[in-house]
Amino acid sequence: MAKMTLEELRKLREEKQEALEKRSIEGKDCRIIIGMGTCGIAAGAKETLSTFLSVLDEEKIKHVAITQTGCMGLCYVEPTVEVILPDMPPVIYGKVDADVARKIVKEHILGKRLVTDHMFDRPAADIIKQDGGR
Amino acid sequence: MHIAITDYVLEVVQNAFEANSTETRVVLQETAEAFAVTVTDNGKGMSEEVMKRVLDPFSTEEGKHPHRKVGLGLSFLNQATELAGGELTLRSEVGVGTTVRFTFDPASIDTPPLGDVVSTFMTLLAHPKAGSLVIERKTETDGYALDRKELIGVLGDLEMSGNLHLLKEYIASQEAALS
Numbered sequence: 209m210a211k212m213t214l215e216e217l218r219k220l221r222e223e224k225q226e227a228l229e230k231r232s233i234e235g236k237d238c239r240i241i242i243g244m245g246t247c248g249i250a251a252g253a254k255e256t257l258s259t260f261l262s263v264l265d266e267e268k269i270k271h272v273a274i275t276q277t278g279c280m281g282l283c284y285v286e287p288t289v290e291v292i293l294p295d296m297p298p299v300i301y302g303k304v305d306a307d308v309a310r311k312i313v314k315e316h317i318l319g320k321r322l323v324t325d326h327m328f329d330r331p332a333a334d335i336i337k338q339d340g341g342r
Numbered sequence: 343m344h345i346a347i348t349d350y351v352l353e354v355v356q357n358a359f360e361a362n363s364t365e366t367r368v369v370l371q372e373t374a375e376a377f378a379v380t381v382t383d384n385g386k387g388m389s390e391e392v393m394k395r396v397l398d399p400f401s402t403e404e405g406k407h408p409h410r411k412v413g414l415g416l417s418f419l420n421q422a423t424e425l426a427g428g429e430l431t432l433r434s435e436v437g438v439g440t441t442v443r444f445t446f447d448p449a450s451i452d453t454p455p456l457g458d459v460v461s462t463f464m465t466l467l468a469h470p471k472a473g474s475l476v477i478e479r480k481t482e483t484d485g486y487a488l489d490r491k492e493l494i495g496v497l498g499d500l501e502m503s504g505n506l507h508l509l510k511e512y513i514a515s516q517e518a519a520l521s
Contacts, residue, residue, distance in 0.1 A: 211486075211519035217512045218496045221505070228504035 230261060230274050238272040238317065243288040245279030251286035252305060259309040260289075272317060285328050291316055302328035346457025347377065347446065350422070353415040354381045354442050355466055355475075361385025363439065364473035368466070370459075371480045376428065376445045377453070384439040393434055419444060426452040460513045463488060467509065468500045479520070486516040 212220075221228075233239065240260055244253050260274055280288045285302025291312060292298045299322060301312060308326050315321050351368065358366045363383030371378045388396065395401040399417040416430070423430045427447035434440040446453040463477055467490050475490040490500075493512075497505045 210515065212512050212515040214492065214496055217508065220511075221497055221508055224504065224508065228502070231504050232502070 227261070230264065233273040233275065236271050236273040237294050239290075239292040240272060240274045240312075240317075241290040241292070242274065242276045243278070243280045243282075243286065243290075244276040245283075245286075247279055247283040248286045248288060253287035255306055256287045256289065256304050256309050259306040260313070263310050263313045267313060267318065269313070269317065280329075282328055288328070293317065293320075296320065296322075299327055300329040301326045346455050347379070347453075348457030348459055348462040350419045350444065350454075351379055351381070352462055352465065354379075354419070354444075356469075357415060357442075358383035358385055358440070359469060359471040359473075361387070361440065362471075366473065366475045367478070368475070369478045369480065372448075373482050374448070377448055377456075378443065378445045380441065380443045382439065382441045387436040387438050387440055388432075388434040389436050393432060396432065397430075416442075422446075422452075422454060426450040426454070428453075460510060460517055463513050464506065464510045467493060468506055470501070479517075481520055484520050486520070488513065488516070 242248070242253055242257050242260070244257070257274070257276065264272060264274070277290075280290065280300060282288050282300065282302055287302075287304050289301045289304045289309070289312065290298060291301065293316070296316075299316075301308065301323060303326060304312065308323070312323055312326075315323050351370070355366060355368055358381060361383060363385035366381065366383045369378075369380045371380075397417050397420050399414050416432075420430045423444050423446060427450045428445035430442070430444040432440065432442055459479070466472060466477065467475060467488060469475075472490055477488040479486055479488075493509060494500060497508055500506060500509060
């Protein structure tokens with residue numbers, strides 16, 4: 209590996225700025241949280257994550273933050289994805305492959321309709337706040 | 343349990359942060375004769391009396407760690423350096439700061455492995471209490487320096503995972519290019 213200079217590091221950051229901004233939650237009211245525990249990764253959560261990133265790019269959606277978390281406890285339906293949107297209930301979707309990820313963006317985030325055939329859970333009422341964790 | 347030199351580095355620097363150091367300098371110098379680490383801080387420093395007790399495993403600063411009666415960091419380090427033909431020296435002045443220097447003999451079979459330099463440096467640079475931390479790594483012919491303030495100027499907030507990843511990549515490239 210060639211020794212990187214600070215100038216090269218600055219350039220690299222600028223190149224990756226857009227990808228970094230997608231992970232930032234500042235000033236964003238919508239969140240997509242992807243379960244990236246070992247169970248999720250084994251079931252293809254990395255592909256799900258990159259599909260979400262590219263679909264948001266394609267659709268030019270800027271108000272959604274994508275973050276990752278560990279296992280959500282639903283290992284039998286991995287990859288799992290939690291979607292938090294204002295004015296909609298927080299939902300955990302299961303078995304989210306690349307096609308389902310596209311469907312979630314189109315129907316849930318843009319269309320404001322739940323993707324009912326992949327809905328597996330809502331976070332237990334005793335661990336979420338009254339406002340759904342927003 | 344300490345298994346690598348970088349574990350000791352992490353511990354000594356953490357002591358500096360806990361002593362409210364705002365300017366900390368860490369130098370790792372590798373020569374054929376010795377592997378030397380020097381950590382200089384401008385924290386609250388230690389009095390003569392505290393210095394005498396600091397290597398005692400059954401002594402720790404009161405109130406530093408609630409519910410803990412022992413302070414093993416420096417005493418384990420002292421033991422490890424002695425075992426491996428090196429030494430540990432402490433210099434400190436109340437209100438001015440502390441310098442901890444420890445060496446290992448690279449030829450000794452008891453010298454611990456160096457450990458994961460990249461992750462250790464990344465952890466230290468991202469520490470919220472790190473202040474203006476400078477880390478220097480020198481071999482006989484080569485070396486590099488990491489200045490936290492300068493890196494924050496380039497990368498921004500080091501608590502963001504994306505920036506941290508870039509920092510790791512940067513340190514790894516410096517380390518890999520060492521001759």
